[in-house]
Amino acid sequence: DAGVTQSPTHLIKTRGQQVTLRCSPKSGHDTVSWYQQALGQGPQFIFQYYEEEERQRGNFPDRFSGHQFPNYSSELNVNALLLGDSALYLCASSLWDTEAFFGQGTRLTVV
């Protein structure tokens, strides 16, 4: 079992650009959640997807959007990037509300 996999591992974008991050959940998991972790902080919940629908959303602007595919994989899209969007983006998968397993994250740097 490969666990939760995220791609890419690192990327650098320019302010105003758009970015797409990808996540494949752990085998057997049907729920994917995304978190933003700024340097020196705990992860902050962005949103959660279940059955291809956004089930819950944290306090993030509409520039942050997502999608879940029929195979349960997920994408996080961020439009009009700001310098403050620089962070480690973590994907977590779970089977409904059981414990979440995290990927290694995508380090996004906005310059």
Add this chain to the structure above:
Amino acid sequence: AQSVTQPDIHITVSEGASLELRCNYSYGATPYLFWYVQSPGQGLQLLLKYFSGDTLVQGIKGFEAEFKRSQSSFNLRKPSVHWSDAAEYFCAGSQGNLIFGKGTKLSVKP
């Protein structure tokens, strides 16, 4: 508002000494509770979880945690710390999505 608090930002212990990391939660009802560990630049690894039942839960790597409803606490303990335990530790609560504390950085002195 729901919240998780880790009062200690940084703790240093000597190798072989015991460890206790503090965590308090504020929820309307008792949430599921978790401890995760994170090495620099890495994702989060689940150490242990509490859903219900026995208030002393055992986890991986020799860690345990005790749930105390009266104190709204879920403190993490380890009897003897190893140098490889140096990392950032996060407590989290969940009623659907995880709410994390700000983390406690553990340093281990030789």
